Amino acid sequence: DAGVIQSPRHEVTEMGQEVTLRCKPISGHDYLFWYRQTMMRGLELLIYFNNNVPIDDSGMPEDRFSAKMPNASFSTLKIQPSEPRDSAVYFCASSFLGTAYGYTFGSGTRLTVV
Amino acid sequence: TQLLEQSPQFLSIQEGENLTVYCNSSSVFSSLQWYRQEPGEGPVLLVTVVTGGEVKKLKRLTFQFGDARKDSSLHITAAQPGDTGLYLCAGADGGNQFYFGTGTSLTVIP
Numbered sequence: 001d002a003g004v005i006q007s008p009r010h011e012v013t014e015m016g017q018e019v020t021l022r023c024k025p026i027s028g029h030d031y032l033f034w035y036r037q038t039m040m041r042g043l044e045l046l047i048y049f050n051n052n053v054p055i056d057d058s059g060m061p062e063d064r065f066s067a068k069m070p071n072a073s074f075s076t077l078k079i080q081p082s083e084p085r086d087s088a089v090y091f092c093a094s095s096f097l098g099t100a101y102g103y104t105f106g107s108g109t110r111l112t113v114v
Numbered sequence: 115t116q117l118l119e120q121s122p123q124f125l126s127i128q129e130g131e132n133l134t135v136y137c138n139s140s141s142v143f144s145s146l147q148w149y150r151q152e153p154g155e156g157p158v159l160l161v162t163v164v165t166g167g168e169v170k171k172l173k174r175l176t177f178q179f180g181d182a183r184k185d186s187s188l189h190i191t192a193a194q195p196g197d198t199g200l201y202l203c204a205g206a207d208g209g210n211q212f213y214f215g216t217g218t219s220l221t222v223i224p
Binding site: 004031033035042043045048050055056091093098099101102103104105106107108 | 144145147154155156157158159162202204206209210211212213214215216217
């Protein structure tokens with residue numbers, strides 16, 4: 001398996017634009033997590049899915065953020081409209097049976113909003 | 115939200131030295147994991163501990179879970195430049211998610 005695949009690796013966009021981040025989890029994993037990492041706040045959980053269903057989105061900062069998982073092999077995190085304070089590295093991670101075996105992280109998307 | 119505090123926040127040492135990193139919380143965890151994150155990459159799982167007092171070794175790395183399952187430590191013997199990275203602990207409270215610590219950034223100078 002190629003691991004968790006995220007795209008794009010880097011994204012630079014202007015304030016107010018829509019940004020879509022993509023994630024392909026490991027085949028067979030039933031949990032998918034979206035995290036945001038900054039120097040100030042560390043690794044923050046935004047939302048997680050179990051069997052494609054959103055379970056906890058309490059970490060989503062505000063209505064500008066939305067996430068979907070239309071099938072077991074694909075998820076998106078969308079920010080509309082983007083703001084400079086959204087600049088961070090966004091990670092997707094997947095796991096089998098939640099916390100039983102640990103998470104496999106993707107390489108992340110570095111987002112810069114100017 | 116479970117809070118895990120890691121110390122020190124930053125650590126810079128010479129190659130060959132020993133070091134210990136700590137992960138502390140007021141909460142009890144059913145299991146705890148340690149990850150290492152290299153620049154430009156996502157965290158990679160190093161070890162999982164589940165039993166209070168458990169000690170696991172991974173080559174020069176020794177991981178210990180506190181007796182009360184509220185804290186953990188990571189000891190590195192004879193650090194090498196390849197050990198450089200951000201070390202993250204993560205605790206599970208029996209639910210479906212891990213709560214990540216604040217991280218320790220380690221730099222090993224050749």
